[in-house]
Amino acid sequence: MNHSVTLKDIAKALNLSISTISKALNDSHEIGADTKQRVLDYAKEHNYLPNRMAKGLKEGKSRSIGVVVCSLDNNVIAQMLDGIHKVCTDKSYQIIIMQSKESEKLESACIELLYAGGIDGILISPAYETINFNYLLSLQESGLPVVLFDRLIDKIHTHKVGADNFKGAYEATKHLINNGYRNIAHLNTNTILSIATERLNGYKQALADHGIPCREELMVSCNYTGATSLNENLEEAIKSYMSLENKPDAIFTATDQISTRCLVILNKLGYRIPEDIALIGFTNTELADAMNPPLSTVHQPAFEIGKLAAEKLFSLIEKKNIDEDFETVLLPIDVQVRASSQPSNK
Known part of the structure; x- marks a missing residue:
């Protein structure tokens, strides 16, 4: 039977407090470099996996984002998702990908489902059928970060990333x-x-x-x-x-x-x-x-579009700049x- 290594196990093995282990794993400035390295080495050696859900609850976040695309059967979209995945992996976030199949009705259902699941933000490349963005605007007004990528629209005031x-x-x-x-x-x-x-x-x-x-x-x-x-x-x-x-x-x-x-x-x-x-x-x-x-x-530049769109979304989720100005970025073809x-x- 597999036994998942916990913070408590690491603390006991290294004769340190659980608080110290947690701070070391989160790269806190309060912990010395030598201690931090000891903790990281032990965690890696014993395949320690952080409890993403517990961390999310503590931070008041789900540590997941929703991505809505037209279809996964699309070269450009697949490459954009690779860019999004790279950023989310670096941020220790999971991605929930949903397909609109170019339907406005299905797109709305996807977004409602993602919102009900408590995602921290949405990246969306709107469906070709979509002409009404009220449901997305209402979620944005309620505080949910939204970023558009690839397919852009003037009706939503947010960060937008696409090709020229x-x-x-x-x-x-x-x-x-x-x-x-x-x-x-x-x-x-x-x-x-x-x-x-x-x-x-x-x-x-x-x-x-x-x-x-x-x-x-x-x-x-x-x-x-x-x-x-x-x-x-x-x-x-x-x-x-x-x-x-x-x-x-x-x-x-x-x-x-x-x-x-x-x-x-x-x-x-x-x-x-x-x-x-x-x-x-x-x-x-x-x-x-x-x-x-x-x-x-x-x-x-599909990978770059996905990567930059995800970075823009995380800037909103993490509120690095409260007075952040929204921008539309068009990358060269x-x-x-x-x-x-x-x-x-x-």
Whole structure:
């Protein structure tokens, strides 16, 4: 039978008080360096695990945070969660991750469940369906720290961390223009979130700056609530594009799933990339080089977004700065050019 080593056991073994052991493990300045090292060495040697719940009760905290994301089946989100996990591990906090599946109703239920569980703060990347943030605002007003990451919205006044979506879209569209493309289509999502509006605006601005008319028929917003509906929307959009008299010679796609699925659908429909149509899009998939052809991408600093968002949340939880000003941080993107957007004859 396993016996978990307690503070009392360590105190008895080292002939020290329980209070001294506790202070040493918490790196208190009241304890000398030699004593502190003796305690830490013994604790490590005997696999001492602190009682997180007891510590939390003493501090008046649960030592857990809630994270609400659209889906775990997403390269960008998985990388952001790695960044969040790194910070939480360093802080000895546990993460409770919940998925909204792009549903406003499910997102609200996730947040209510997390709040009922006594979490110390929430990190949220809102669902595409969400237009009403009142439930989140009311929790924030009650004192619960909330930080937005990846998908940002103006309706909530707090720290926000994301990618520079406008610049990413601008640079991707500019890359296509510089390669000689003029009829550039855009595939986005039907949401009010900044992730969609900023990428659309970046695309439009790049066209305008290069004297290229913005054609409404080359901008389609897809239903993002499920894989089946997204695939159907994308195939319908591509067929519509390619049936135009003045059809597109390139497509800029706005999200991870749209980018990779668009490549699959174009191949399925028999279009040669980039000979018939070029393609570049936002995606952090590690398989971009292995795709047919290798996919040009706008890569987001996903790990860094998650890490910084978590750090911002802990600054609110720990109230390091009572008069802390909220800030929106947009991290730089990286356009990675591959074969799908640069034919040799252009």
